[in-house]
Amino acid sequence: MPRALKKGIPHVTLWIYVIVVLYPFVFVLFSSLKESNQAIVADPWGFPQHFRWSNYVDTWIKGKISIFFFNSLYLAFFAAVTGVIIAAMMAFAITRMRYKSISGFLYQFILIGMLIPGNVLFIAQYIMLSKIGILNTHWALYLPYTAGAVPISVLLIAAFMKSIPSELEEAAVVDGLSAQGMFVKIILPITIPALVTVFIVNFLGNWNEYLLANFFLSKENLRTLPTGMVGFRDKFQTNYAEVCAGIVYSVLPVMIIYGFLQEKIIEGLTAGSVKG
Amino acid sequence: MNKAMRNPLVYILFVLPAIILYFMFFIYPFVTSGYYSFFDWDGLQAPKYIGFQNFIRLFHDEDFRLATINNLYFILFSVFIQVPLIVFFSLLISSVKKFQSFYKTTVFMPSVISTSVIGILWGFIYHPDMGLLNNFLGLFGIGKIYWLSDLKTALLSVLITNAWQWMGFYIVLILAAILAIPKELSEAAAIDGANGFQKATKITVPLIMPVISVVIMLSIAGAMRVVDIILVMTNGGPAGATDVMASYMVTKAINFGMYGYGNAIAIVIFVFAMVLTALYQILIARKIERNEF
Numbered sequence: 232m233p234r235a236l237k238k239g240i241p242h243v244t245l246w247i248y249v250i251v252v253l254y255p256f257v258f259v260l261f262s263s264l265k266e267s268n269q270a271i272v273a274d275p276w277g278f279p280q281h282f283r284w285s286n287y288v289d290t291w292i293k294g295k296i297s298i299f300f301f302n303s304l305y306l307a308f309f310a311a312v313t314g315v316i317i318a319a320m321m322a323f324a325i326t327r328m329r330y331k332s333i334s335g336f337l338y339q340f341i342l343i344g345m346l347i348p349g350n351v352l353f354i355a356q357y358i359m360l361s362k363i364g365i366l367n368t369h370w371a372l373y374l375p376y377t378a379g380a381v382p383i384s385v386l387l388i389a390a391f392m393k394s395i396p397s398e399l400e401e402a403a404v405v406d407g408l409s410a411q412g413m414f415v416k417i418i419l420p421i422t423i424p425a426l427v428t429v430f431i432v433n434f435l436g437n438w439n440e441y442l443l444a445n446f447f448l449s450k451e452n453l454r455t456l457p458t459g460m461v462g463f464r465d466k467f468q469t470n471y472a473e474v475c476a477g478i479v480y481s482v483l484p485v486m487i488i489y490g491f492l493q494e495k496i497i498e499g500l501t502a503g504s505v506k507g
Numbered sequence: 508m509n510k511a512m513r514n515p516l517v518y519i520l521f522v523l524p525a526i527i528l529y530f531m532f533f534i535y536p537f538v539t540s541g542y543y544s545f546f547d548w549d550g551l552q553a554p555k556y557i558g559f560q561n562f563i564r565l566f567h568d569e570d571f572r573l574a575t576i577n578n579l580y581f582i583l584f585s586v587f588i589q590v591p592l593i594v595f596f597s598l599l600i601s602s603v604k605k606f607q608s609f610y611k612t613t614v615f616m617p618s619v620i621s622t623s624v625i626g627i628l629w630g631f632i633y634h635p636d637m638g639l640l641n642n643f644l645g646l647f648g649i650g651k652i653y654w655l656s657d658l659k660t661a662l663l664s665v666l667i668t669n670a671w672q673w674m675g676f677y678i679v680l681i682l683a684a685i686l687a688i689p690k691e692l693s694e695a696a697a698i699d700g701a702n703g704f705q706k707a708t709k710i711t712v713p714l715i716m717p718v719i720s721v722v723i724m725l726s727i728a729g730a731m732r733v734v735d736i737i738l739v740m741t742n743g744g745p746a747g748a749t750d751v752m753a754s755y756m757v758t759k760a761i762n763f764g765m766y767g768y769g770n771a772i773a774i775v776i777f778v779f780a781m782v783l784t785a786l787y788q789i790l791i792a793r794k795i796e797r798n799e800f
Contacts, residue, residue: 355536378532439621
């Protein structure tokens with residue numbers, strides 16, 4: 232018995248932690264299907280008595296969650312794709328092409344970016360974007376998102392590319408490949424695991440970004456999900472069930488991606504942070 | 508060989524997009540931020556050079572002092588409360604065989620969700636009337652608490668939400684380090700008669716000290732960056748009780764159009780972060796690395 236107890240204590244402690252992590256999600260999920268605020272207040276812990284799916288329909292349409300959702304999706308996707316491509320190009324040039332000293336300098340130069348805390352640049356970026364005249368367009372998020380990922384993406388992809396043996400290149404050069412051919416046909420395919428990891432990390436970062444999205448766009452229809460949700464909460468504060476349905480919409484896609492790719496996501500985020 | 512990989516045109520084309528974006532969104536804003544911090548500027552009229560006046564004013568600004576202290580609270584809370592808990596839970600997860608990957612996957616979950624959505628979600632938990640927390644405390648006869656609008660509880664409420672979001676992230680980081688320790692070490696200790704607690708404190712923790720050091724470093728950096736959770740949950744209120752430097756900067760610059768002042772705050776945040784990092788490296792990180800041997 233003492234042995235079983237000794238084995239049990241860690242699990243009990245960990246389950247308490249797991250419940251603290253999971254319960255808020257369960258609460259939101261249950262509340263999103265309840266009929267009214269009264270139903271939530273009366274039994275905040277309980278399972279909904281009648282499933283009110285219309286909350287989801289109302290939120291999607293009335294709350295414009297559909298618009299925010301697709302804005303987020305396409306901005307996060309294209310910024311992440313562009314970021315990966317330009318970072319891979321730069322990483323290829325500085326790790327595989329034969330310009331050692333300038334490459335070393337460019338690499339160090341890019342790494343400086345990781346020393347600057349992101350929100351320090353916020354005001355100056357705001358002023359710059361407003362001068363260029365793209366504040367309040369999706370460019371105002373697409374460009375900073377793409378640029379913001381450059382230092383860490385170059386760092387991670389370059390680390391991966393460095394480890395590719397040069398024999399591969401030599402064989403390809405004998406076959407008459409140019410540098411750009413080498414990049415597209417040899418190096419990129421080998422680098423795919425690193426590119427996918429960097430893509431996922433960038434995509435999640437863009438999908439979740441709040442500060443820039445909130446201040447660089449003021450038109451309702453341009454908003455992304457994180458800011459759209461805050462606006463929705465402030466506007467429809469009286470209907471908690473619908474706000475909860477909105478939360479489910481913004482959490483669900485990330486949870487699905489996380490469910491499938493958790494190993495890669497954890498690996499990517501932790502690799503990025505340890506080196507950053 | 509060298510010929511194909513030595514093509515200046517291709518080289519330039521390949522590095523240029525990244526360098527241009529990097530220059531536009533890192534270097535240029537950083538330089539202009541430093542430049543405008545010496546100006547009185549509302550974003551509309553011509554900037555007026557005022558030397559160090561923004562900075563002098565900043566040092567006498569009571570609200571900014573409060574925001575700085577709140578940042579320090581974030582740092583202290585992360586380092587002295589979160590980090591020990593993170594190490595504790597990492598050790599616990601590493602010690603079990605059953606459900607290990609389930610725990611690892613679950614605790615990490617909040618770290619992939621948008622901070623703004625987490626802010627909204629925890630707004631419900633702290634809601635005075637329908638919130639989970641007051642409902643739970645009600646079971647023990649504890650009366651209504653206005654978590655986010657009471658001066659005494661607002662900051663703590665935000666600190667807890669922030670911890671809820673990020674602890675799992677660091678747990679996974681430390682867990683990876685623990686699991687990388689060769690099994691022989693702990694087996695040898697077991698033969699010498701060490702119990703679980705002794706193994707943890709005498710072997711595991713000293714061995715993962717470098718990673719704990721990284722986690723402390725990242726927590727400090729994270730505490731300096733905290734801003735969206737504040738803007739979403741309390742917007743700095745009540746009466747600046749939850750304002751941090753970055754949220755104060757955003758409010759001053761964007762809501763009040765004080766761009767010169769806002770940029771001065773940005774520079775102070777940068778210097779603050781640099782000083783903290785340097786101090787940490789000199790005072791703590793070195794010591795930890797010495798302990799390693």
